[in-house]
Amino acid sequence: xxxxxxxxxxxxxxxxxxxxxxxxxxxxxxxxxxxxxxxxxxxxxxxxxxxxxxxxxxxxxxxxxxxxxxxxxxxxxxxxxxxxxxxxxxxxxxxxxxxxxxxxxxxxxxxxxxxxxxxxxxxxxxxxxxxxxxxxxxxxxxxxxxxxxxxxxxxxxxxxxxxxxxxxxxxxxxxxxxxxxxxxxxxxxxxxxxxxxxxxxxxxxxxxxxxxxxxxxxxxxxxxxxxxxxxxxxxxxxxxxxxxxxxxxxxxxxxxxxxxxxxxxxxxxxxxxxxxxxxxxxxxxxxxxxxxxxxxxxxxxxxxxxxxxxxxxxxxxxxxxxxxxxxxxxxxxxxxxxxxxxxxxxxxxxxxxxxxxxxxxxxxxxxxxxxxxxxxxxxxxxxx
Amino acid sequence: xxxxxxxxxxxxxxxxxxxxxxxxxxxxxxxxxxxxxxxxxxxxxxxxxxxxxxxxxxxxxxxxxxxxxxxxxxxxxxxxxxxxxxxxxxxxxxxxxxxxxxxxxxxxxxxxxxxxxxxxxxxxxxxxxxxxxxxxxxxxxxxxxxxxxxxxxxxxxxxxxxxxxxxxxxxxxxxxxxxxxxxxxxxxxxxxxxxxxxxxxxxxxxxxxxxxxxxxxxxxxxxxxxxxxxxxxxxxxxxxxxxxxxxxxxxxxxxxxxxxxxxxxxxxxxxxxxxxxxxxxxxxxxxxxxxxxxxxxxxxxxxxxxxxxxxxxxxxxxxxxxxxxxxxxxxxxx
Numbered sequence: 127x128x129x130x131x132x133x134x135x136x137x138x139x140x141x142x143x144x145x146x147x148x149x150x151x152x153x154x155x156x157x158x159x160x161x162x163x164x165x166x167x168x169x170x171x172x173x174x175x176x177x178x179x180x181x182x183x184x185x186x187x188x189x190x191x192x193x194x195x196x197x198x199x200x201x202x203x204x205x206x207x208x209x210x211x212x213x214x215x216x217x218x219x220x221x222x223x224x225x226x227x228x229x230x231x232x233x234x235x236x237x238x239x240x241x242x243x244x245x246x247x248x249x250x251x252x253x254x255x256x257x258x259x260x261x262x263x264x265x266x267x268x269x270x271x272x273x274x275x276x277x278x279x280x281x282x283x284x285x286x287x288x289x290x291x292x293x294x295x296x297x298x299x300x301x302x303x304x305x306x307x308x309x310x311x312x313x314x315x316x317x318x319x320x321x322x323x324x325x326x327x328x329x330x331x332x333x334x335x336x337x338x339x340x341x342x343x344x345x346x347x348x349x350x351x352x353x354x355x356x357x358x359x360x361x362x363x364x365x366x367x368x369x370x371x372x373x374x375x376x377x378x379x380x381x382x383x384x385x386x387x388x389x390x391x392x393x394x395x396x397x398x399x400x401x402x403x404x405x406x407x408x409x410x411x412x413x414x415x416x417x418x419x420x421x422x423x424x425x426x427x428x429x430x431x432x433x434x435x436x437x438x439x440x441x442x443x444x445x446x447x448x449x450x451x452x453x454x455x456x457x458x459x460x461x462x463x464x465x466x467x468x469x470x471x472x473x474x475x476x477x478x479x480x481x482x483x484x485x486x487x488x489x490x491x492x493x494x495x496x497x498x499x500x501x502x503x504x505x506x507x508x509x510x
Numbered sequence: 511x512x513x514x515x516x517x518x519x520x521x522x523x524x525x526x527x528x529x530x531x532x533x534x535x536x537x538x539x540x541x542x543x544x545x546x547x548x549x550x551x552x553x554x555x556x557x558x559x560x561x562x563x564x565x566x567x568x569x570x571x572x573x574x575x576x577x578x579x580x581x582x583x584x585x586x587x588x589x590x591x592x593x594x595x596x597x598x599x600x601x602x603x604x605x606x607x608x609x610x611x612x613x614x615x616x617x618x619x620x621x622x623x624x625x626x627x628x629x630x631x632x633x634x635x636x637x638x639x640x641x642x643x644x645x646x647x648x649x650x651x652x653x654x655x656x657x658x659x660x661x662x663x664x665x666x667x668x669x670x671x672x673x674x675x676x677x678x679x680x681x682x683x684x685x686x687x688x689x690x691x692x693x694x695x696x697x698x699x700x701x702x703x704x705x706x707x708x709x710x711x712x713x714x715x716x717x718x719x720x721x722x723x724x725x726x727x728x729x730x731x732x733x734x735x736x737x738x739x740x741x742x743x744x745x746x747x748x749x750x751x752x753x754x755x756x757x758x759x760x761x762x763x764x765x766x767x768x769x770x771x772x773x774x775x776x777x778x779x780x781x782x783x784x785x786x787x788x789x790x791x792x793x794x795x796x797x798x799x800x801x802x803x804x805x806x807x808x809x810x811x812x813x814x815x816x817x818x819x820x821x822x823x824x825x826x827x828x829x830x831x832x833x834x835x836x837x838x839x840x841x842x843x844x
Contacts, residue, residue, distance in 0.1 A: 404825070409825075416751040491743035501734065
């Protein structure tokens, strides 16, 4: 058992650190949920891509460095330690790209991945519907076959689509076989958000900015070339996304460790005034450290051919609750003035969405209980 | 970077696990609590034959010269099987505190040792039984004389007041009581205690899961209710994130060993305590009985949460270490 990096990994770390310290903007960018902030974040993505830091784990010919999982975690640690901006391209590069690598045709990989890596095209997910949230398999948006044009016609409504207000493309599941039940008869589609028949209606989040949106689809034509995986196989294809989102890729330990270090600094500044917050500081730091070490264990197992599986649910509950506790402690330290806008307040508001998105923590706990502990499934409800 | 046990470490724990699964450790623990040590001492000796007691003893003193990683792997199993005896004292604290000498060699072969060090360890465990008794006073190790017995919430933890005899060991000087490092010994003991808690937590979760799969109410297994599932899932999550801290501390540099041992103890204590509370709750009234073996772990966890430094103490220690590190880093950067 060891926690040491090899010389080549240390060299990779040093290179990332040097580039980031020379290039990370000294003043934080405006929120990516505002139009100006979105464009500023896109420009940052372009800079990252130019230096080949935007998608380090991708193959070199698609803009990456072919980095190993260990190197990816190392890069993420350096990225957040340097205080670099949030990733506006996150849904594309972390959620969709793994699916395109696994299920996309070579043509789709060439067409979609380079512009995703450069931040030129931003992708928004189109999963939830007004009546299909945790019970995603009950979705009712449809895809009707159009043999004449060689494609599909989409209809329905998607919602809570992060980044959709300013994004270029959407990805999600539609019911392509009206006779099929629940998980079968679904197909995974990619569609431009400026296609004819698509209406995007931004929704203001808790912080007042349009971080997500509703997407209305009315007779939107999608050619066969933009179907990901086989028609009718969408659920299986999509579940590899869910595993990625809940698991390793979306939440690297670096962001929590960097935030925990900043929390210790905040304690040094304000601790005398709020001594009772001290134990919250320790707990946040210890949990961030636990998450970091846990991730090294996961990386070791994955590198040895293991799979994430239901452990992704263990991960998701832990980081989402850690994120909230960490920011709550920061606000406690900031005291009566904490209601006034700050980086900590922004982080706090964002953290509140963690236990809800990417599969609510209630669903995750069911998965942990049923698939890891082996507890019996609940009897199916009337609607199932 | 390979943050999972090596195949040698897995073989070691698998062989210990087989030994313990085949031994009646619960029976040994129950008679130990009644003052009948025969079965417990037999188990103690069998584990000594496997080398558990010699792990931290250097090879030149008859030990295995293993690392704290092997120690925490072994102590997790000791906790999981509620093996009675002064484990933390004999296999973690004393070998490091004494460093070398005949007592260290005797401990490596399975001798029983115990120690008290106020304020964190006010009583010496099994001091009536231990051949090697110590007490730390003002930062120095002394031989100890056995005093009054005290009753622990965990009946298998037989506690005694001890008083120093003779001259003490000044840190770093050989006065016949060894040349060990008392600070590192304490941190090693804290980590060993954390590992024991982790094992106890795992056993509590196992028992709770087994019970809710067979207990039926309102026509179905109670484990199918989300109110039960979510509590048990939280225990699984807490234990899964405590273990890397225990293993990580076992690999820590000397500079952060104390901080990391404290962090590991905090997380393991919180996780094991949650496991105890949830295991009791999902068992209902039968969980509240002494007769059910679950009681061994519920009471042990309560005792170990406060042993070798309370959670309040360890939180303060981690906070002080973090502030000092950040200040140092700022100075270097400035």
